[in-house]
Amino acid sequence: MGLLTNLTNLKDKVEAARHSATPQPSPTAQPQTQPSSSSKPCSKRGLCWPLENNNNNDQVSAFTRPGTKVSWLYNWSPNPTTCSLEWVPMSWNTADMSSLPGKVAHQSASHLLAFNEPELPDQSNISVSAAAAAWLEHIEPIRRTGVRCGSPGISSAGHAVKWLQDFVSAIRQGGSDVDFWAIHWYGVDLGGLYDYIWSTHHQLGPEKPVWITEFAATNWNESEPLPREHVENFARESFKYLDTLDWVERYCWFGPMRNTGTVGKWARMYDDEGKLTALGKAYRDE
Numbered sequence: 001m002g003l004l005t006n007l008t009n010l011k012d013k014v015e016a017a018r019h020s021a022t023p024q025p026s027p028t029a030q031p032q033t034q035p036s037s038s039s040k041p042c043s044k045r046g047l048c049w050p051l052e053n054n055n056n057n058d059q060v061s062a063f064t065r066p067g068t069k070v071s072w073l074y075n076w077s078p079n080p081t082t083c084s085l086e087w088v089p090m091s092w093n094t095a096d097m098s099s100l101p102g103k104v105a106h107q108s109a110s111h112l113l114a115f116n117e118p119e120l121p122d123q124s125n126i127s128v129s130a131a132a133a134a135w136l137e138h139i140e141p142i143r144r145t146g147v148r149c150g151s152p153g154i155s156s157a158g159h160a161v162k163w164l165q166d167f168v169s170a171i172r173q174g175g176s177d178v179d180f181w182a183i184h185w186y187g188v189d190l191g192g193l194y195d196y197i198w199s200t201h202h203q204l205g206p207e208k209p210v211w212i213t214e215f216a217a218t219n220w221n222e223s224e225p226l227p228r229e230h231v232e233n234f235a236r237e238s239f240k241y242l243d244t245l246d247w248v249e250r251y252c253w254f255g256p257m258r259n260t261g262t263v264g265k266w267a268r269m270y271d272d273e274g275k276l277t278a279l280g281k282a283y284r285d286e
Contacts, residue, residue, distance in 0.1 A: 043071040044243060045283060047085070048214055048252040051075035056258055058274050060085065063256070063284050070284055072250065074113055074213070078103045092116045093124040094131070097138040104142055113182060113213065114139055115152035119163040123155075128163060132170035140176040151204075153182035153213050156196055161203050168204075180249060181205070184214040186263065188226065190237055201247060212242070212251040218263045225264030232266065232279050236286065253283055 047063060047070060060083040063070040072086035078100055080087045090113035091100055104112060117123035118131050126134075131152060143149045152167060154160035168178060181204050185196050193215065201210055217234035219226050235253060242248050253269070254260065260268045269280030276284065 043069045044248065044250045045070045045239070046072040046074065046088070046213075046250055046252045047256045048254055049073050049075040049081050050255070050257045051077055051079065051081055056270075056274055058256075058258065058270050062270075062276050062280070065284070068284050069286070074252075076116060080107055086110075088113060090114065090116070091139070093118075094126060094134040097134055100138055101142050104147060105145075110147060112139065112142060112147050112149045113153060113211075114150060117155045117160075117184065118152050119157060119160045120155055124152075126152075128166045128170060131167055132174070135167075135171050136174045136176055140171070140174070143176065143179070148179040150180045150182040150211055150213075151178040153184055156183075156185045156187070156200075161200060164204060178208070180209045180211055182211045182213050185212065186214075186216055186218050186220075186254075188217060188219055190234055190241075193238060194241070197248070206247065209247050209249040211249055214252060214254045216254040216260070216263050216267045218267060220262050220264075222262045222264060225266055228266040230266075231264065232282070235267075235279050236282055239283065239286070253279075256280070 047060065049060065060073065060081060064084050070085065072088055073081060073083060074088040074090050075081050076090055076092050078089040078091060080089070087107055087109060088111045089100075089104055089107065089109050091097055093115060100112075114135065115124050115126055115131055118126035139149055151164060154164050164181075171177065181201065183197070183200055185193055187193060187196075197210065197212065215238070217226055217231045225231075239253075242251050254263060254267060256269045258268060258270045258272060258274070259265075267279070269277055269283060271277050
């Protein structure tokens with residue numbers, strides 16, 4: 001079966017499930033303040049900002065001129081980057097989570113991201129049981145104040161969806177839930193991206209929206225990256241497509257930095273002089 005046929009079938013299944021899904025009663029009392037069911041800023045586009053590796057001190061202000069399509073920012077940490085964009089804190093792993101409620105409240109954050117690729121040994125590397133316990137202890141109390149809390153952000157590795165399904169099952173047994181799915185994708189072709197987001201949304205639960213908090217076109221070859229034209233065309237086409245999907249609430253291209261490492265230099269949105277690349281300008285303006 002061809003890719004387009006597969007995508008059409010997936011779309012039909014997802015839309016049917018979304019329209020037929022009914023909320024299930026919680027096994028415990030509901031929070032006094034329920035998180036809102038959706039989050040639609042003026043634009044879906046955000047920045048995954050390099051807080052700790054921004055050695056050139058590039059400024060977010062390049063993306064905040066009047067008419068910008070960029071509306072929000074996260075930096076893989078609970079410590080804010082000063083800018084005019086909506087700030088979304090993140091707990092990258094389970095360390096120092098006792099200070100998280102205070103930081104979220106101090107910044108008046110309305111959304112929270114949790115745990116970066118916990119299924120991968122070279123990322124936050126957290127077991128399902130440890131992640132669920134940390135969520136129930138530290139994040140569920142924040143969620144009960146009305147802050148919308150995203151799932152741990154999973155990679156597109158083959159075992160990642162199962163990890164997240166097991167995690168959600170565990171926190172639901174504790175009377176909690178996630179408010180949206182956070183997913184990542186890196187690869188060569190648009191078809192691969194589209195197939196992944198549709199199939200993953202269907203597997204995880206199409207009743208909840210999706211944030212794609214990292215994605216880019218890459219062959220993981222820093223010395224011989226994908227051609228510039230391929231990456232820029234991929235980026236522009238994917239931005240347009242994601243903007244049409246009502247269940248994709250937000251997304252972040254990787255990345256808003258001068259050095260994107262093994263992802264390849266043509267994915268970067270700053271050049272060597274700290275000016276926006278053509279891709280960076282397209283992300284901001286088109």
